[in-house]
Amino acid sequence: MNLLIKGGRVVDPSQNIDDSMDLLVEDGRIKEMGKGLKAPAGAEIIDAAGLLVTPGFIDMHVHLRDPGLEYKEDIVTGTRAAAAGGFTSVACMPNTKPVNDNKAITSYIVNKARNEALVNVFPVGSITQGSKGESLAEMGELKESGCVAVSDDGRPVGNGELMRRALEYAKGMGIMVIAHSEELALVGEGVMNEGFTSTELGLKGIPWAAEDVAVARDVYLAEFTGSPLHIAHISTSGSVRIIRNAKARGVKVTCETAPHYFSLTDDAVRGYNTNAKMNPPLREAADVAAIKAGLADGTIDAIATDHAPHHLDEKDVEFNLALNGIVGLETSLPLSLQLVADGVVDLKTLLEKMTCNPAQILGIDRGTLQVGAAADITVIDPAREWVVAAEQLASKSKNSPFIGRKMKGAAVYTIVGGKVVFKR
Amino acid sequence: MATENTIILDGAGVKRALTRIAHEVLERNKGVKDLVLVGIRTGGVHLAHELSLRLEEIEGEKVPVGAVDITLYRDDIKGHAEHLPVGKTEIPFSIEGKKVVLVDDVLFTGRTIRAAMDAIMDHGRPSCIQLAVLVDRGHRDLPIRADFVGRNVPTSLKENITVAFDAANKPTEVVLEK
Amino acid sequence: MPFKHKDIIGLQDLTREEIELLLNTAENLKEINERDIKKVPTLRGKTVVNLFYEASTRTRTSFEIAAKRLSADTINITASTSSVTKGETLSDTARNVLAMKPDIIVMRHAISGAHHYLAQRVSCSVINAGDGAHEHPSQGLLDMLTMRQKFGSLEGLKVAIVGDITHSRVARSNIYGLTKMGANVFLAGPPTMMPPGIERLGNVTVCNDMREAVADADVVMMLRIQLERQGKTLLPTLKEYSRYFGLNNHVLQLAKKDAMVMHPGPINRGVELCSHVADGDQSHILKQVENGVAVRMSMLYHVSGGELATE
Numbered sequence: 001m002n003l004l005i006k007g008g009r010v011v012d013p014s015q016n017i018d019d020s021m022d023l024l025v026e027d028g029r030i031k032e033m034g035k036g037l038k039a040p041a042g043a044e045i046i047d048a049a050g051l052l053v054t055p056g057f058i059d060m061h062v063h064l065r066d067p068g069l070e071y072k073e074d075i076v077t078g079t080r081a082a083a084a085g086g087f088t089s090v091a092c093m094p095n096t097k098p099v100n101d102n103k104a105i106t107s108y109i110v111n112k113a114r115n116e117a118l119v120n121v122f123p124v125g126s127i128t129q130g131s132k133g134e135s136l137a138e139m140g141e142l143k144e145s146g147c148v149a150v151s152d153d154g155r156p157v158g159n160g161e162l163m164r165r166a167l168e169y170a171k172g173m174g175i176m177v178i179a180h181s182e183e184l185a186l187v188g189e190g191v192m193n194e195g196f197t198s199t200e201l202g203l204k205g206i207p208w209a210a211e212d213v214a215v216a217r218d219v220y221l222a223e224f225t226g227s228p229l230h231i232a233h234i235s236t237s238g239s240v241r242i243i244r245n246a247k248a249r250g251v252k253v254t255c256e257t258a259p260h261y262f263s264l265t266d267d268a269v270r271g272y273n274t275n276a277k278m279n280p281p282l283r284e285a286a287d288v289a290a291i292k293a294g295l296a297d298g299t300i301d302a303i304a305t306d307h308a309p310h311h312l313d314e315k316d317v318e319f320n321l322a323l324n325g326i327v328g329l330e331t332s333l334p335l336s337l338q339l340v341a342d343g344v345v346d347l348k349t350l351l352e353k354m355t356c357n358p359a360q361i362l363g364i365d366r367g368t369l370q371v372g373a374a375a376d377i378t379v380i381d382p383a384r385e386w387v388v389a390a391e392q393l394a395s396k397s398k399n400s401p402f403i404g405r406k407m408k409g410a411a412v413y414t415i416v417g418g419k420v421v422f423k424r
Numbered sequence: 425m426a427t428e429n430t431i432i433l434d435g436a437g438v439k440r441a442l443t444r445i446a447h448e449v450l451e452r453n454k455g456v457k458d459l460v461l462v463g464i465r466t467g468g469v470h471l472a473h474e475l476s477l478r479l480e481e482i483e484g485e486k487v488p489v490g491a492v493d494i495t496l497y498r499d500d501i502k503g504h505a506e507h508l509p510v511g512k513t514e515i516p517f518s519i520e521g522k523k524v525v526l527v528d529d530v531l532f533t534g535r536t537i538r539a540a541m542d543a544i545m546d547h548g549r550p551s552c553i554q555l556a557v558l559v560d561r562g563h564r565d566l567p568i569r570a571d572f573v574g575r576n577v578p579t580s581l582k583e584n585i586t587v588a589f590d591a592a593n594k595p596t597e598v599v600l601e602k
Numbered sequence: 603m604p605f606k607h608k609d610i611i612g613l614q615d616l617t618r619e620e621i622e623l624l625l626n627t628a629e630n631l632k633e634i635n636e637r638d639i640k641k642v643p644t645l646r647g648k649t650v651v652n653l654f655y656e657a658s659t660r661t662r663t664s665f666e667i668a669a670k671r672l673s674a675d676t677i678n679i680t681a682s683t684s685s686v687t688k689g690e691t692l693s694d695t696a697r698n699v700l701a702m703k704p705d706i707i708v709m710r711h712a713i714s715g716a717h718h719y720l721a722q723r724v725s726c727s728v729i730n731a732g733d734g735a736h737e738h739p740s741q742g743l744l745d746m747l748t749m750r751q752k753f754g755s756l757e758g759l760k761v762a763i764v765g766d767i768t769h770s771r772v773a774r775s776n777i778y779g780l781t782k783m784g785a786n787v788f789l790a791g792p793p794t795m796m797p798p799g800i801e802r803l804g805n806v807t808v809c810n811d812m813r814e815a816v817a818d819a820d821v822v823m824m825l826r827i828q829l830e831r832q833g834k835t836l837l838p839t840l841k842e843y844s845r846y847f848g849l850n851n852h853v854l855q856l857a858k859k860d861a862m863v864m865h866p867g868p869i870n871r872g873v874e875l876c877s878h879v880a881d882g883d884q885s886h887i888l889k890q891v892e893n894g895v896a897v898r899m900s901m902l903y904h905v906s907g908g909e910l911a912t913e
Contacts, residue, residue, distance in 0.1 A: 196799030200614075202714035202736030202771060205798070272715030318692055318713040320734075493630070496642040496672075496903075509623060510903065512630040546639045 002026050003418060004039040008048025008379065012055055013348045014356040014368035023053055025375040028418035032371060044420075046413060048379055054351050055367050056088025056119075056376030056416065059329060060358040061153070061178075061232055061256060061304035064090070064121070067108060068097025073309040073396045075109065078329075079117040081307070081395035083422035085329040086411030088376035089120040089366050090307075091358075094131065095154040101126040101137040106145040118421040119414070120376070122148040122364060127166045127177060133157050136169055143175045148362040151178035153232055156214055158184060163218065167227035176361060178230045179218045181239075182280070186210035191320050193266040193281040201269065203319060206281050212238035219243065223251045230361050231255040233306050235280040237290030244299040254361050256302040259328060259335035260401065262291045262344075268401050274315045274322035275401040278308065292344045295353065302358045303350075305332045309397030327395045330388075334407035337382060341408070379413035381424075386410055432577055432585070433598040438558070441574030442471070442595075445556050446478035448572050453523055456483045458551070460522045462490040464540050465511045467529035470593040471558055475527060490515035492526075497539035513543065520548040525572075529587040531557040534568035559598055561585050605904040609721045609728040612737035613778040621779055625747050628893070628900035634671055635895055645674035645906055651704040653695070654680045654731070655711040660867060660891070661731050661740070665708045668898035674906075677702070692716060696723055705906060709733075714771075727905040735769045741866050742775030744897040746783060748890050749821055752862055757784035762815035762857070764847055765825025765874055766795040766836075772866045773825060774803070781805045790815035791825075791847060794836040812847050819857040823864040824849050824874045840873050850876040854884065862886045 003025040010033065011018045022037035023030065039045050064078035073081075082090050092109065094100035100109065106123050113121035125142030129135050131152040139150055150170060156179070157163040163179075170177045187210045192198050194205020215231055219242055222229035234240065234255050246253050260278065265285050268276035276282055294300040308325025315322050336354065340347050359367030366376055385408050390398040414422035433441060453459055456479055463472030469491045479487045493511035526540055541553055556572040561579040577600065579585065584601040605623055613621065634642055650669040654662050662678065669676045679699070690698075692711075699707060706727045709717060714734030721728040732738040749756055761780055767773045767789050780787050781804030789800065790812040801808050809815040816822055827843060837843050849863065863875075863885045871877050879885060 194798060196802055199768075199797035199799045200774075200803060202734050202774060204735075272718050313691075316693060318711070318719055319715045320713045496631075496634075496644040498644075510627045510630045510900075513633050542643065546642065547637060 001418065002040055002043035003046065003375070003415070003420075004037060004043050005046045005048050005053055005377065005379065006037075008051045008053035010053045010369065011347055011351055012369040013352040014055065015370060017369070018348055023369065023377065025377070025415070025418045028375055030369055030371050030373050030375050033369065046379065050381070050383075051412060052380040052382055054378050054380065055355040055369050056378050056414065057086045057333070057354045058089040058358040058364075058367050059087045059305050059307065059332070060091045060302055060362055061258075062090045062092050062307040062329065063095065063309065063325070064092040065309060066096060066112065067105065072311050075112050075121060076116050076118070077394065077396040078307070078309070079113070079119045079121060081327070081329040081393065083118045083414040083416070084394045084411070085331070086333045086378040086380060086414055087119055087329060088378065088414060088416045089122060089364065091122040091124050091148055091362060093124050093151060093153040094126040099126050099131045100124070100147075101129050101131065101142075103138070103141045103145040106142055106147055110146040119416050120366065122146075122362060124149045124151050124153070124178065126150060127152045127157055128162065131155060133159060133162060136162070136166055139170055139173045139175055143173055147175065148364055149176040149178050149230070151180065151232065153178065153180045156180050156182045156184065160217060160221065164221050164225060167221055167225040167229060171225065171227035176228060176230055176363065178232050180232050181211060181214035181218045183210045183213045186213065190281075191277065192269050193283050195266060195284050197266045197269060201272065203269070208236040208238055208283065208287070211236050211280050212242065215239045216242050219246045219251060219253055222246075222253050226252070228252040228254070233258050233261070233280060233304070234300065235261045235283050235287060235291070237287045240290045240294035240299055244294065244297070247299065254301040255299070256304040256358075257291050257295070257300050258304060258306045259332045260326065262288055262295065262339065263335045264401060272319040273401065274317065274319055275326060275399050275403070277319065277322050277324055278306070278326055279324040292339065295339065296345050296349070301353060302361060303332065303336055303353045304358065305329050307395075309395055310399045311397060315399045325399070327393065327397055327400050329395065330393055331400060331402045331407065333380065333411060334409040335402075337409040375415060375418040377413070377415040378411050379415070380409060381412045382409045384408070384410045384412070428602040430600045430602070431597055432559070432600050433575055435596050438574070438595045438598065441558060442474050443478055445572045445574060446475055446482060449475070449525055449554075449556065450479065450482060452554070452571070456485050456487050458522050459525065460488045460490065460517060460519060461525050461527055462492050462515060462540075462544060464526065464528045464536060465491055465493045467587050467589070468527045470589055471529055471595065472527040473593070474595065475525075475556065488517045490517065492540050492543045494536055494539035494543055497542045499535060499539070515547050518548060519544065519550045522550050524550040524553045525556050526553055527556045529558050530585050531555070531560040531570050531573075532563055534564045534566035537568050538566055558587055558595070559585055607905065609717070610739050610901055610905060611717045611721060611728065611730045613739050613742050613775045613782070614737065618782045621743070621746070621782060624743055624897070624900050624904060625750060627903060628743070628747055628896040631899045631903070632893075632896040634899070635892075640671050641673055642671065643673045644903060645669070645672040648674040648705040648906055649703065650674045650676045650706045650708060650902065651699050651702065652676060652678045652731075653699060653707055653709040654678070655709070655716070656681070656732070658710055658732070661710065664891070664894040665731060665740070665898050668895050669902055671895070672899055672902055674705075674902065677704070692719060693723060696720055700724055700726070706902060729901055729905060732771055734771065735774070736771050737775045737778075738771040739775050740894065740898050740901060741772050742779040743901070744890055744893045745776055745823065745864060745866070746779050747893045747897055748864065748886050749862065751889075751893075752886070753820060756780060759785040759820040760788065760818060761785050761821040761823060762788045762790065762819040763823045763825065764790045764812055764815060764849065766827055767791050767800060767825070768795045768797040770825050776823065777803050777806055788815040788819065792837065792843070813853060813856055816849075816853055817856045819861055821862045821864060822849060822854065822857055826866065826868065827870060827874050844873050848874050848876065849879050851878050851882070854879055860884070864890060867891070
């Protein structure tokens with residue numbers, strides 16, 4: 001099945017391309033890019049006039065909840081949500097039930113994804129067995145069976161010695177460590193960002209220091225071991241500063257943030273909105289500004305959604321009892337495009353963080369429209385306006401703080417390996 | 425719609441009516457022994473004080489005056505979108521075994537009087553309760569009648585009767601609004 | 603001045619006029635508590651459910667007496683006797699309570715915001731009898747009523763609130779209420795118990811030293827300190843706390859001559875309050891308890907026109 005995408009504005013940061021041209025896909029790969037391409041016989045033609053054509057988005061941080069927590073999400077519904085959001089690849093975190101700390105679970109995910117998923121699924125294995133933070137998981141075997149990184153996401157590796165050894169060991173195995181950097185003693189029983197809003201609402205706060213202290217430790221351990229390290233979901237101005245300084249002195253550290261950390265402040269918690277409860281928590285305006293600055297100056301390498309589906313019963317409860325996390329795959333694109341509209345970053349810089357940068361961090365051959373590459377393509381209508389509605393989300397769970405919010409920009413075609421998996 | 429006001433009692437008329445009521449109260453009760461006055465907030469309280477002054481003038485003896493607020497005893501509380509402010513009930517004397525003269529400005533459906541009698545009963549057991557009103561305008565919903573009436577005024581349901589008071593809470597006139 | 607709220611969740615949500623109305627009504631209702639027959643028929647046929655997820659003898663009985671004096675039927679559901687210990691969610695408990703057709707639910711809950719949650723899900727009125735570290739409006743109102751009885755007005759009063767502000771719903775309700783009524787609030791407590799941004803809640807000054815807050819104060823309100831709740835990291839010992847943040851006659855002398863001493867109870871004698879002060883002439887602690895019934899009657903009365911007030 002061949003495909004000609006005609007007349008779109010093709011933006012591919014991996015090749016430094018931003019031009020109006022056609023894109024020809026043959027046998028699942030990019031065959032040719034250029035102006036005035038002729039459609040081969042039988043090729044489907046997509047008229048992309050007025051649309052953006054970009055490498056398929058990569059979300060390096062999602063929770064597909066499969067195996068074990070399929071009542072929240074599974075590989076099929078999760079990748080359907082990804083496709084609807086313009087993502088052609090997702091990296092799924094290992095905090096499933098059981099934890100993806102061994103070859104059997106990884107193989108299950110890889111096989112199910114191969115047969116049933118709409119987009120590419122790259123599993124992330126755990127750093128420690130059962131993500132318990134006690135002993136290292138079998139990273140070699142995890143890598144061999146398909147994991148692209150290791151992470152104990154959801155909780156930090158509390159023991160500094162163990163984190164040091166994890167970094168050293170992972171370096172030897174050639175697998176990236178993704179840190180969930182959080183000092184649990186400082187989090188305590190906190191349920192939202194510590195600040196004026198938590199004081200007013202009478203909710204226990206989580207100080208920014210709980211994140212910064214842990215990011216600093218992990219950055220220093222990366223520096224000490226010389227191992228590459230990726231820090232997940234940074235939310236504070238301190239994290240941005242620590243990572244910016246570390247990069248300046250040559251530490252091999254990368255990081256991601258999530259759309260909610262540059263779109264919302266802890267004000268969203270007012271009214272005890274459990275859909276604004278996540279970890280790390282929504283911070284204050286100064287943090288949002290720092291995250292934006294970090295995106296603009298390249299300190300923050302990637303935008304990942306931390307898509308964390310939860311059942312209504314887990315969110316429709318008193319605030320303290322609600323689980324952390326929100327779904328994000330279907331709102332990431334318009335929220336991120338808003339950064340361009342607001343002049344925070346230019347389009348190419350933004351797309352880097354959603355395509356080639358995460359591909360490079362994870363070491364996967366995606367995120368590019370280079371001739372010969374797998375034809376993972378997102379076609380975007382940047383002008384399309386829509387309102388987030390729970391019943392229209394493809395995800396099994398509807399826990400989004402953006403329900404009812406007006407959005408601008410949407411994926412109109414999501415193409416994975418040359419096949420249209422989503423069309424709006 | 426323009427309203428048309430008719431003065432039913434002017435200042436002098438009100439005074440005469442109150443003086444007559446004072447005499448009738450004394451006659452019925454053979455003096456002021458064991459007599460207490462309880463006015464219904466707010467107009468009835470002012471009139472009770474007026475009546476008390478007259479009783480003292482005639483008999484040379486003070487008659488205690490209390491005030492009852494009937495808000496908490498209303499039977500139409502469900503019909504109100506929001507509750508009315510509660511006034512203070514002040515009956516600074518025992519009513520046990522006393523002859524209570526309940527005083528109100530206008531007697532209409534009788535519901536206010538029912539509420540006031542309940543309120544008084546919650547303070548003790550008087551030997552009797554009598555009712556004095558400045559105006560009886562008819563239209564009773566309950567089997568209640570006044571013992572002492574300043575003026576009977578037949579009205580239609582659309583009309584309204586107000587007793588006006590001056591800054592010193594002295595009654596000035598009774599007006600019928602059409 | 604009509605009262606338009608279906609629920610009373612916190613004093614943050616009320617205007618100065620609404621607070622005044624609640625206090626005025628309470629003042630007028632006090633007389634009922636002095637009668638031989640301490641009952642009026644106002645809420646006859648209404649059902650008040652006291653849903654208590656946290657132990658509280660004093661607030662629960664106060665609400666119960668208040669409801670009974672207004673002739674409402676009361677039902678008490680406490681965490682220890684109900685299905686809440688069997689893991690029933692608040693949403694399910696609410697549904698079950700609603701099946702009993704209550705007119706008012708008075709709830710105490712350990713989690714801040716539980717009342718917002720409940721109020722959004724039930725058609726009847728919800729009165730907050732304390733939620734987590736958020737608000738305790740009936741306590742705030744009875745404190746203000748007690749102060750008003752002594753000073754006539756709250757305008758310009760200097761009120762010192764001393765103790766664990768972070769975990770205190772009493773402090774928050776008092777801050778909202780008092781600052782709306784024109785009082786000047788001064789807070790003191792160890793920095794480990796002073797939440798960030800508290801001074802932005804109203805006309806509030808945070809003092810490092812308790813003596814600064816108490817100096818020339820008209821009212822000194824001491825908060826209960828609970829080592830078991832507050833955790834071991836916030837304080838060295840109760841002895842040290844008492845030394846720097848306890849109220850004794852010596853510190854009280856810094857306040858105005860006839861300053862009131864208040865405490866929401868129950869008191870830890872010898873910790874935040876020494877017995878001389880607790881039982882002294884300036885203590886208004888029992889007056890607070892007495893005013894509690896009238897204030898809660900006023901709250902029950904004003905929300906009970908609720909169904910129609912929501913349009």
